[in-house]
Amino acid sequence: xxxxxxxxxxxxxxxxxxxxxxxxxxxxxxxxxxxxxxxxxxxxxxxxxxxxxxxxxxxxxxxxxxxxxxxxxxxxxxxxxxxxxxxxxxxxxxxxxxxxxxxxxxxxxxxxxxxxxxxxxxxxxxxxxxxxxxxxxxxxxxxxxxxxxxxxxxxxxxxxxxxxxxxxxxxxxxxxxxxxxxxxxxxxxxxxxxxxxxxxxxxxxxxxxxxxxxxxxxxxxxxxxxxxxxxxxxxxxxxxxxxxxxxxxxx
Ligand SMILES: [Zn+2]
Numbered sequence: 001x002x003x004x005x006x007x008x009x010x011x012x013x014x015x016x017x018x019x020x021x022x023x024x025x026x027x028x029x030x031x032x033x034x035x036x037x038x039x040x041x042x043x044x045x046x047x048x049x050x051x052x053x054x055x056x057x058x059x060x061x062x063x064x065x066x067x068x069x070x071x072x073x074x075x076x077x078x079x080x081x082x083x084x085x086x087x088x089x090x091x092x093x094x095x096x097x098x099x100x101x102x103x104x105x106x107x108x109x110x111x112x113x114x115x116x117x118x119x120x121x122x123x124x125x126x127x128x129x130x131x132x133x134x135x136x137x138x139x140x141x142x143x144x145x146x147x148x149x150x151x152x153x154x155x156x157x158x159x160x161x162x163x164x165x166x167x168x169x170x171x172x173x174x175x176x177x178x179x180x181x182x183x184x185x186x187x188x189x190x191x192x193x194x195x196x197x198x199x200x201x202x203x204x205x206x207x208x209x210x211x212x213x214x215x216x217x218x219x220x221x222x223x224x225x226x227x228x229x230x231x232x233x234x235x236x237x238x239x240x241x242x243x244x245x246x247x248x249x250x251x
Contacts, residue, residue, distance in 0.1 A: 011073045013125045013158020014202035016055045019079060026050055029095045036091040038107035045069070045093065055125065056118045057157030061110075062093075068110040077105035123157040124198045131191045138187055142180025146190065147235040149179055156194050161239050162210075162217050163201065167193050168243060169216035174250035175234050175241045181251040216242045 034045040052063040062069040080101045089101040121130035137155045150164035171189040204210040222244035234241040
């Protein structure tokens, strides 16, 4: 598998999994020098070995003995492996012969054991993803819009705006449907297809064909019935939403 060593991404969970795989060779290596303009104690990493890399949704986790560095690439974060950009990194880890640089991201130190901080079963990319638990969380929020639910990191950790749009198109549900109005069958489809689409996203992104497979996101016309797609800024975060008023049903 070829991994590009540079990414500018609006990261959703699958992209963070790709980052984790791209830096896998650094596992077990000792940090010689840690620099950057993130407001953390850089010295704590120096001389320390990276024990593991983990991801939780959109969080990228660099695990050291006794503490973890949490990187959130936010909307415009990026990273370079063995390359530099012409601006200051938030965090730069130097291993002597090689380095990883992170830009435009949030960097924090986690002192607690990760199992106390993260519910791994809420992460759509994690092996322990729990569809039943996600379904229960959805049932507990009948007033929530389905377009907001798909961005809620406590329900679908790792899901983002691309996943939201594509999943709603796949399951033919209008983004302004309230969770409590969804038939049980659709609720199950919502949970299952979010997980399925995330792994299609991962596969397509690795093959550089993700955008070729978009059916609704950034599209003008419904591929099913040729209706012009609506483009509106919906939900709590007013995020870009593309949908078909012919085949996506409001319940
Ligand atoms: Zn349609």
